[in-house]
Amino acid sequence: MEVTKDNFKEVLPSVLSAIENADFVAVDAEFTGLRHHGTSKYCELDTPEERYAKSRAAAQSFGMIQFGVTTFRYVKEKFAYSHATYCFYLLGKAGDILYYDNNSLKFLADNGFDFNKLFKSGLPYLSLAQEAEKRAEYKTQSLEPQMPSPIKVAEENARKFLKETEAKMDAFMVDESQDVLLLPGSNISSFFRKILYNNIAALYQNILVRCVTTDSERNIEIRKFESSASRIKFLEEEREQRLDEKMGFTHVIHKILETGTPIVGHNLILDLFHMIDKMVQPLPEQHEQFKNLVKCNIPTIYDTKLIAKDPPFCVDIPITSLGILYSDLCTKYSPPDFNVEDGYESYNIEDNSKAHDAGYDAFMTGVCFVTMVKKLDGIHWKNKSVIKSKHLAPYANRVNNMNSYDIPFLNLVGADEPMKLVWVNSTFLYVIPLDDIDNKACKQHLKTLHANCPPLVRIRLYGDTGSSKRKSVSDEVPPGVETCASRVQEFKRLKSIGSDQLSKMTLESPSAEEAPPIVSGDNGNVKEL
Structure with missing residues (x-):
């Protein structure tokens, strides 16, 4: 259902009710640009602080012009999920300056975005911080009548x-x-x-x-x-009504935050940053301040791209862009039934022709989420909504970190954990697979690493010579990946080397006994470049 300022007042009660009764909401957004031109591109070796600064600059520079929300609730009697989708056109408040990137607008236009609808009927919004400022301002304003002086009339x-x-x-x-x-x-x-x-x-x-x-x-x-x-x-009532109208779409986000309904997105770091910056309060300068803001205001978040990069999905579906992931999940696995709520547009899960419409992308995201968790739950999936699955614990409040060598996800409420990968110089990328990753999955991860390596970069797989499992993994690595053995003690010794020391080290052609420096973390997933 498309929602503009022309039908927002009529539709809002049903939106709020659907959110209140939902097990989770899937979201997606469209923007006028993706990267602030005053900042550098994402770098594979960005620290979490650097990545935050770049994403923050993008969210503060560009507009969020469409926001899709799909509510999902499990109907146990039917072993099916009922859903309702809303696509909101957003224009912001009067006087806002809208910056845009030509490529982003062309992409939206090529995918059928209705700019006339946006500029003619786009919804306003205020952040919760702006609402609080307005209310504080009202308290200082008197509504007592001002008695003007009568004008002497001569004519x-x-x-x-x-x-x-x-x-x-x-x-x-x-x-x-x-x-x-x-x-x-x-x-x-x-x-x-x-x-x-x-x-x-x-x-x-x-x-x-x-x-x-x-x-x-x-x-x-x-x-x-x-x-x-x-x-x-x-x-007073009239002033409250005007403020309510200016809040517009913020009422929807406020309801999600108020009810604590879990939020599901796909590669949603920018969606999240825009949502917070425009609907909650300006993004703080410091990364840790942002985490505190999320911890205090935002319900649990799940990123389907992050789930899709772990076994078994990374083996069966190596490409995790939303459209391909959606199509492959629906083909290779068995999604449960999805029934549209009465009065809403029905989507065919076999048709993804409406991709890049924020409402439809939100629907696809929710279907991917349910289908993947159903697969993880196995025969027990019918007992409860997927949002209650124990398999979701490792993904709670973690979002995919795009194009990063050593930090595959950003932890929104805790410390960011580097992988056990990881020294990169001009010639080599060093990888240490986990003991608990099965051989097939490890091989797939290495294929992904190899496929995405810059020219002239070689991958060396280091493993414990005493581990038979690591030996078998080494035997199955793809072409172009060299294997070496190294003592675990060497890795443990090198954990303590600081980043300043690492940057001064040069590794031209290490022998089997010369382990590369690594950055260690408890997560240890070898995932992607």
Whole structure:
């Protein structure tokens, strides 16, 4: 269902209800650009702090112009998932400056994005921080009527105009059936309008005089009240309504945060950064401050790209872009039934022709998530919603870290853990596979590493000479990957070498006894370049 400012008020109650009843929500967003031109590209050796700074710059520079939300809930009686999809067009608040990248807009246009709908009917939004600022500002503003000084009228036409207006006002004030009087304002001069504002407001109590525009015509609206208190109450409610309208799409994000509904995305680091920066508060400068912000405000997050890069999926589906992952999962595995909620657009899981529409991408993400967790749960998947699966624990609040040699994911609430891979210089990339990875999976990881290596970079696989499993892995490595044996003690010794020392070391052609420096972590997944 497409949602714009034209139908948002009507649709919002159903959106909030669907979120409240959902087991999880899948999200996706479209942006006006991906990389801030004042920062360097993502580097394979970025530290978490450097990667955060680059992603933060992109989120603060470009607009988020479409946001897809698909709610999923498990219907145990049918062993099926019921879903409802919403695609929101977002324009932000009046006065916002929208930056864009030509390539990004061309990509969206090539995929059918409706820019006319965006600029004509895009939804506003405010961050929760901006909402708080507005409310604090309201507390300092008085709604008591300001008594203007009456204007002395000398001209005959002006006196006649004022006299006629006073006669209308006298009749209006005693007419109990009428609360609002509209006087034509388009055909009178600014001086006559000022006479209305000043003189009428001074002559009559408990009224509100202001200019309003209806059907492209400007009128003077005069509204009467029983008392000063009722006038103030009216203005407070009206002000609250205006703020509510300015909040717009933020109500949807606020509901997700308020209910703590788990969020699922695909490669969602930029989606998350934009969502926080535009709907919660500006992204802080420091990486650790960002983690604290996530920990305090954001529910549990899962990244389907990260799940897809682990066995068994990385073996059967080596390409993890959303469209291909979705198609292969639906073909190679057995997705459960997905039933659309009444009144919503139905998607055929065998058709991905609507890819890059944020709503449809959110739907595909949710289907991928359910299908992968169902596979991990095996025969027990029917007992409960996949969101309660114990297999999700290693992926909670971790998002895929694109194009990184040694940090495959960013931990949103804890310390980032490098892989047990990892010295890279101009000639060699060194890899240490885990003991608990099966041979087939390890071989697939090495193929991925080899396929993505820059020119002239060679891969050497180091393993424990005492491990029969590592020997068998070494026997099955793909062409182009050299194997060497090295003592585990050497690896342990080199763990303590700091990054400053590592950067000064040169490794031209290490022998089997010369282990490469490594950065160690508990995660240890050999995943991708």
